[in-house]
Amino acid sequence: MGKRKKRANGVTKSGPVVYVGPAFRDSFLSSFKVFRDGIPAEFAEDPIYSHLFVPIAGLNQAMVDVKNKGTLLHTFFTKAVAAHNKKE
Numbered sequence: 001m002g003k004r005k006k007r008a009n010g011v012t013k014s015g016p017v018v019y020v021g022p023a024f025r026d027s028f029l030s031s032f033k034v035f036r037d038g039i040p041a042e043f044a045e046d047p048i049y050s051h052l053f054v055p056i057a058g059l060n061q062a063m064v065d066v067k068n069k070g071t072l073l074h075t076f077f078t079k080a081v082a083a084h085n086k087k088e
Contacts, residue, residue: 021052
C-alpha cells in the first residue's frame with residue numbers, strides 16, 4: 001500500500017475528502033462534494049482551493065470554521081470567492 005502524503009492542513013492527497021468551499025456554476029466543484037480518492041489533481045497544488053478539502057471526520061468543525069471570521073477556512077473560502085470573481 002502506498003504512503004499517503006499529508007498537507008499542512010492535515011488532509012491526505014489520497015483517501016476521502018469533502019470540499020467545503022464555495023460552489024460556482026462554471027465549475028464541477030460544489031459545496032460538500034465528496035472525493036473518495038483525495039484532492040482532485042487540478043486543485044492539489046492550488047494555494048487557495050487545496051485548503052478547502054477536509055477529511056470527512058473533520059466536516060462538522062470545518063462547517064463551523066468556514067462561517068467564523070478569523071479562521072483559516074473562512075479566509076480561504078473568501079479568497080476562493082474573490083479569485084473566482086476576478087476571473088469573470
